[in-house]
Amino acid sequence: xxxxxxxxxxxxxxxxxxxxxxxxxxxxxxxxxxxxxxxxxxxxxxxxxxxxxxxxxxxxxxxxxxxxxxxxxxxxxxxxxxxxxxxxxxxxxxxxxxxxxxxxxxxxxxxxxxxxxxxxxxxxxxxxxxxxxxxxxxxxxxxxxxxxxxxxxxxxxxxxxxxxxxxxxxxxxxxxxxxxxxxxxxxxxxxxxxxxxxxxxxxxxxxxxxxxxxxxxxxxxxxxxxxxxxxxxxxxxxxxxxxxxx
Amino acid sequence: xxxxxxxxxxxxxxxxxxxxxxxxxxxxxxxxxxxxxxxxxxxxxxxxxxxxxxxxxxxxxxxxxxxxxxxxxxxxxxxxxxxxxxxxxxxxxxxxxxxxxxxxxxxxxxxxxxxxxxxxxxxxxxxxxxxxxxxxxxxxxxxxxxxxxxxxxxxxxxxxxxxxxxxxxxxxxxxxxxxxxxxxxxxxxxxxxxxxxxxxxxxxxxxxxxxxxxxxxxxxxxxxxxxxxxxxxxxxxxxxxxxxxxxxxxxxxxxxxxxxxxxxxxxxxxxxxxxxxxxxxxxxxxxxxxxxxxxxxxxxxxxxxxxxxxxxxxxxxxxxxxxxxxxxxxxxxxxxxxxxxxxxxxxxxxxxxxxxxxxxxxxxxxxxxxxxxxxxxxxxxxxxxxxxxxxxxxxxxxxxxxxxxxxxxxxxxxxxxxxxxxxxxxxxxxxxxxxxxxxxxxxx
Ligand SMILES: Cc1cc2nc3c(=O)[nH]c(=O)nc-3n(C[C@H](O)[C@H](O)[C@H](O)COP(=O)(O)OP(=O)(O)OC[C@H]3O[C@@H](n4cnc5c(N)ncnc54)[C@H](O)[C@@H]3O)c2cc1C
Numbered sequence: 001x002x003x004x005x006x007x008x009x010x011x012x013x014x015x016x017x018x019x020x021x022x023x024x025x026x027x028x029x030x031x032x033x034x035x036x037x038x039x040x041x042x043x044x045x046x047x048x049x050x051x052x053x054x055x056x057x058x059x060x061x062x063x064x065x066x067x068x069x070x071x072x073x074x075x076x077x078x079x080x081x082x083x084x085x086x087x088x089x090x091x092x093x094x095x096x097x098x099x100x101x102x103x104x105x106x107x108x109x110x111x112x113x114x115x116x117x118x119x120x121x122x123x124x125x126x127x128x129x130x131x132x133x134x135x136x137x138x139x140x141x142x143x144x145x146x147x148x149x150x151x152x153x154x155x156x157x158x159x160x161x162x163x164x165x166x167x168x169x170x171x172x173x174x175x176x177x178x179x180x181x182x183x184x185x186x187x188x189x190x191x192x193x194x195x196x197x198x199x200x201x202x203x204x205x206x207x208x209x210x211x212x213x214x215x216x217x218x219x220x221x222x223x224x225x226x227x228x229x230x231x232x233x234x235x236x237x238x239x240x241x242x243x244x245x246x
Numbered sequence: 247x248x249x250x251x252x253x254x255x256x257x258x259x260x261x262x263x264x265x266x267x268x269x270x271x272x273x274x275x276x277x278x279x280x281x282x283x284x285x286x287x288x289x290x291x292x293x294x295x296x297x298x299x300x301x302x303x304x305x306x307x308x309x310x311x312x313x314x315x316x317x318x319x320x321x322x323x324x325x326x327x328x329x330x331x332x333x334x335x336x337x338x339x340x341x342x343x344x345x346x347x348x349x350x351x352x353x354x355x356x357x358x359x360x361x362x363x364x365x366x367x368x369x370x371x372x373x374x375x376x377x378x379x380x381x382x383x384x385x386x387x388x389x390x391x392x393x394x395x396x397x398x399x400x401x402x403x404x405x406x407x408x409x410x411x412x413x414x415x416x417x418x419x420x421x422x423x424x425x426x427x428x429x430x431x432x433x434x435x436x437x438x439x440x441x442x443x444x445x446x447x448x449x450x451x452x453x454x455x456x457x458x459x460x461x462x463x464x465x466x467x468x469x470x471x472x473x474x475x476x477x478x479x480x481x482x483x484x485x486x487x488x489x490x491x492x493x494x495x496x497x498x499x500x501x502x503x504x505x506x507x508x509x510x511x512x513x514x515x516x517x518x519x520x521x522x523x524x525x526x527x528x529x530x531x532x533x534x535x536x537x538x539x540x541x542x543x544x545x546x547x548x549x550x551x552x553x554x555x556x557x558x559x560x561x562x563x564x565x566x567x568x569x570x571x572x573x574x575x576x577x578x579x580x581x582x583x584x585x586x587x588x589x590x591x592x593x594x595x596x597x598x599x600x601x602x603x604x605x606x607x608x609x610x611x612x613x614x615x616x617x618x619x620x621x622x623x624x625x626x627x628x629x630x631x632x633x634x635x636x637x638x639x640x641x642x643x644x645x646x647x648x649x650x651x652x653x654x655x656x657x658x659x660x661x662x663x664x665x666x667x668x669x670x671x672x673x674x675x676x677x678x679x680x681x682x683x684x685x686x687x688x689x690x
Pocket of ligand 1: 289291293296300308328329354356358362365366367412413416647648
């Protein structure tokens with residue numbers, strides 16, 4: 001059966017790979033991203049791949065006051081959503097965040113507050129419809145603050161904690177809340193990094209996400225080995241951890 | 247990052263960028279970093295060219311620029327980004343009843359790579375090469391400007407770009423026609439021939455077959471020289487298939503060559519054994535079967551990284567074409583030379599090409615083409631130089647996308663339109679911006 005799927009941050013590499021799979025399964029998509037030109041290209045691509053219906057809206061998600069209208073628009077197109085994937089975000093420059101409060105707060109805004117805002121609006125709808133899946137891309141960086149990117153990590157940590165509470169709240173309503181924690185993924189966002197063995201391709205991450213949604217998982221570390229890595233990182237005693245150059 | 251072609255020779259240290267939007271390619275051209283004279287840059291797709299045509303200090307990898315842009319269901323006309331792979335196109339379009347107009351022996355190539363090499367398939371004698379099905383391309387020039395070209399628009403640039411090995415600019419997108427199929431299956435007929443003249447005769451007799459290709463036992467000598475399995479194929483029609491789901495896509499292979507085989511496993515004995523077995527596997531003079539498109543078109547894709555079979559040093563593929571007029575005599579001389587050298591090739595593939603086209607550096611032209619893999623060793627190049635002389639003597643040439651070693655002299659003699667090609671490059675300043683190891687070696 002065709003599903004109605006909302007993808008926020010549709011031009012991000014992981015979202016793009018995920019929505020392509022959903023498109024090939026003939027689902028109905030609603031795509032949201034900032035860059036209108038890119039959004040149109042991705043929407044057309046999704047149609048050719050087999051999406052039954054593709055709707056879209058270009059908007060800057062950092063403008064929190066646009067969210068209400070966005071969600072209303074989505075529901076005007078699709079009276080019921082089966083899946084929402086929230087995948088937008090930026091990877092801040094930690095040094096810049098340290099030097100400039102403005103930048104630090106901007107990054108918190110886009111990586112945490114905007115997600116909280118969208119989730120608040122969506123959660124009420126999902127609670128009322130008593131079904132569906134909410135999937136959000138957080139990050140392994142949210143599991144523990146490290147000097148190299150704790151502004152990003154703090155934002156993602158906030159998202160993950162928010163999702164925990166939401167999951168608890170929506171459990172009775174039969175709504176899945178999936179926290180996706182990718183490790184290093186080879187995307188334009190990370191183009192400047194040297195790639196080693198731990199790096200994953202967005203296509204691989206996308207397949208893991210879809211599988212986790214289908215099997216009603218709560219948390220997904222992707223690729224799987226990040227679960228082990230983060231287990232260790234979370235459990236290093238703080239008096240040692242604070243001395244590490246991580 | 248170390249970069250190499252499919253033959254894993256040569257290797258170069260290269261900086262790669264992976265633009266995923268046309269705008270990023272354009273701004274890359276604008277950025278001065280890529281304009282230092284001593285640096286070279288070239289486009290790259292999925293790196294399935296064998297030699298050094300996609301190797302340069304800076305590699306602009308298009309494989310992330312991979313969108314479908316538009317499709318006309320009535321005409322089969324598809325527009326897509328240049329980094330889209332043939333395997334993606336097949337995955338999406340086979341279920342809808344469409345197939346590529348021309349495909350090489352692997353599906354892991356990009357549309358940009360297919361145009362830059364002007365690739366041919368088993369249907370060249372009927373349908374020509376891939377570029378002949380391309381109605382329009384968008385090319386990013388050295389200036390960063392994107393221009394459209396076709397057989398009627400910026401014509402010289404179009405004919406320089408198709409088959410131009412990335413040396414005119416970066417192909418951003420292309421429009422070409424897919425063809426209708428009823429099923430994903432091929433009706434295949436295999437003829438077992440006992441020598442070269444019988445092989446060529448059979449080709450001649452069956453020149454109306456849509457697809458044709460012969461696998462030659464290149465170690466057979468004397469009266470067996472040129473013995474082959476000639477395979478013909480037609481897209482199967484729906485009534486000939488009882489199978490319910492006839493438009494299904496082949497799953498990706500899980501077989502993988504995990505590491506380099508040590509050099510000694512591949513010697514004339516093992517190749518000889520393989521050849522004898524392969525040839526002997528088919529018993530009847532003529533046999534028929536109904537096969538899925540994947541094993542018919544892409545037998546090698548069933549083992550990922552099969553190129554590791556040739557060991558660490560890598561290998562080169564030698565593919566030449568000689569005109570029809572050189573015929574039996576020419577092929578006999580070359581095959582004799584190869585058989586005597588005892589340098590076996592697991593795969594020696596013979597095809598008959600139809601007419602060539604107007605692209606300046608396009609490889610196919612009416613005649614016979616033979617492709618062979620040779621493991622790299624210290625005496626190989628001297629041997630290939632000898633083959634070069636024979637090929638030149640018969641008025642033939644080598645395929646640039648397989649080449650890693652031909653001399654400038656050989657190239658300029660066998661590609662007479664190279665000067666026109668170079669003029670077009672100069673007109674668009676491409677000679678300063680786009681260079682590969684190969685173009686430098688060939689004096690372009
Ligand atoms: C198993 C196997 C079987 C093959 N069989 C055949 C066959 O039957 N017939 C045949 O014709 N070929 C065949 N080939 C060769 C293959 O089709 C070509 O080498 C093809 O060009 C590879 O495409 P690619 O995307 O991997 O390009 P690459 O190898 O990455 O690049 C090849 C050339 O194309 C240029 N290029 C790539 N993308 C662009 C772009 N966007 N803009 C401008 N230039 C670009 C590069 O600069 C380079 O010169 C075969 C190869 C293999 C490995």
